[in-house]
Amino acid sequence: MIPMYEPLIEKEEIDAAIEALEMKWLGMGSYVEKFEESIKQYVEASDRYIAVVNTGTSALHLGLILAGVGHGDEVITPSFNNIGDFQAISATGAKPVFCDIDDKSLFIDLEKAEDLVSPRTKAVIVMDYGCMLGDHDRVEEFANKYKIRVIHDAAHVFGSKYKGRMVGSFSDICMFSFDPVKNITCIDGGALVVKTKNELEMIHEMRLIGMGQPTTVMYKNQRAWTYDVRQVGFRYHMPNLHAAIGLAQLKKINVITESRRFAARYLNEKLSQISEVTVPETDFDDITPFLYYLRIPKNKRRAFRKHMHSQRIDTGIHWQPGHWFTLFKNCRRGDLSVTDIVGNEIVSLPLHSCISVNTLDRIVHAVESFFLGKKL
Ligand SMILES: *Cc1c(COP(=O)(O)O)cnc(C)c1O
Numbered sequence: 001m002i003p004m005y006e007p008l009i010e011k012e013e014i015d016a017a018i019e020a021l022e023m024k025w026l027g028m029g030s031y032v033e034k035f036e037e038s039i040k041q042y043v044e045a046s047d048r049y050i051a052v053v054n055t056g057t058s059a060l061h062l063g064l065i066l067a068g069v070g071h072g073d074e075v076i077t078p079s080f081n082n083i084g085d086f087q088a089i090s091a092t093g094a095k096p097v098f099c100d101i102d103d104k105s106l107f108i109d110l111e112k113a114e115d116l117v118s119p120r121t122k123a124v125i126v127m128d129y130g131c132m133l134g135d136h137d138r139v140e141e142f143a144n145k146y147k148i149r150v151i152h153d154a155a156h157v158f159g160s161k162y163k164g165r166m167v168g169s170f171s172d173i174c175m176f177s178f179d180p181v182k183n184i185t186c187i188d189g190g191a192l193v194v195k196t197k198n199e200l201e202m203i204h205e206m207r208l209i210g211m212g213q214p215t216t217v218m219y220k221n222q223r224a225w226t227y228d229v230r231q232v233g234f235r236y237h238m239p240n241l242h243a244a245i246g247l248a249q250l251k252k253i254n255v256i257t258e259s260r261r262f263a264a265r266y267l268n269e270k271l272s273q274i275s276e277v278t279v280p281e282t283d284f285d286d287i288t289p290f291l292y293y294l295r296i297p298k299n300k301r302r303a304f305r306k307h308m309h310s311q312r313i314d315t316g317i318h319w320q321p322g323h324w325f326t327l328f329k330n331c332r333r334g335d336l337s338v339t340d341i342v343g344n345e346i347v348s349l350p351l352h353s354c355i356s357v358n359t360l361d362r363i364v365h366a367v368e369s370f371f372l373g374k375k376l
Pocket of ligand 1 (some may be wrong): 055056082084127153155156176178188257351
């Protein structure tokens with residue numbers, strides 16, 4: 001079976017994990033500082049501040065709190081987004097307001113978002129899907145016009161560049177995920193990139209159940225026993241073990257980027273020949289693809305996935321839109337016609353770091369055999 005995802009876990013990650021365990025400082029410590037420094041350097045965010053946490057969803061939750069989102073507020077988000085985003089909004093006591101997406105980029109439709117802004121709108125979440133980048137200059141204009149904060153969910157685009165600038169170096173508040181399936185993993189983890197030292201210090205306290213414990217002490221694998229508690233906090237810090245694995249992954253980012261870019265280009269070239277299939281409209285320049293997806297006729301999706309499964313190829317659905325779920329059925333929304341179409345047509349194919357041409361050919365042939373009736 002070709003799985004949807006396959007983490008690139010090799011000797012380096014295993015050695016790093018052993019080293020971190022043998023250090024016997026299992027909580028937040030020196031590896032966390034090193035991981036943060038390495039990410040900051042890699043995403044070229046020298047004028048920003050970065051903090052890692054235990055998951056991407058926690059990063060979103062803290063990012064929303066930093067943006068001033070609280071009980072009774074509204075956050076505009078594409079309905080075509082990860083459930084973690086909706087739950088992070090809900091966790092603040094605010095409500096998601098569902099916006100449509102652009103048919104090509106699958107990025108939030110900012111024209112439609114204008115109609116959704118209310119006096120309660122505190123922030124907008126923008127998310128780059130799969131292997132596509134949105135128009136982040138327009139996001140900034142939008143946020144300035146309505147004086148709202150931006151949470152950039154960059155979980156899919158770690159390593160990508162927008163107009164020559166690394167993702168993570170230009171947004172108001174930027175969030176990454178390093179969960180088991182993302183471009184780089186630290187088993188579970190997330191990061192926030194923020195503009196001010198004050199915001200960084202707030203994250204430092206919030207991720208450690210509100211303890212005003214100096215991070216400089218923790219990063220020496222020590223702890224202070226006296227401190228103040230000034231704000232609400234959570235147990236969201238990243239343990240040393242995870243940071244050590246993340247560091248080992250980050251050292252391979254060039255291999256990860258190049259192999260995924262090659263694979264996505266290969267699939268695009270072959271699969272764009274099939275008239276019933278719509279492939280991502282990008283040449284993948286400056287992109288580290290996370291998810292490779294197709295849009296296919298909605299009445300064929302079930303049979304297509306069954307066919308792929310019979311050829312021992314896993315496929316996925318990312319995602320069912322948020323407004324389809326019971327929990328969010330009463331949330332305010334605008335026109336979601338594109339989201340409803342995409343939600344029924346989208347299907348994701350396996351994409352791994354260092355995936356072989358052999359495996360890619362198997363995937364291509366299976367797709368071709370379904371749509372073109374080619375013999376396998
Ligand atoms: C993975 C993901 C998240 C959540 O991150 P976790 O680390 O799994 O909590 C949020 N948004 C998007 C777009 C994601 O893909």
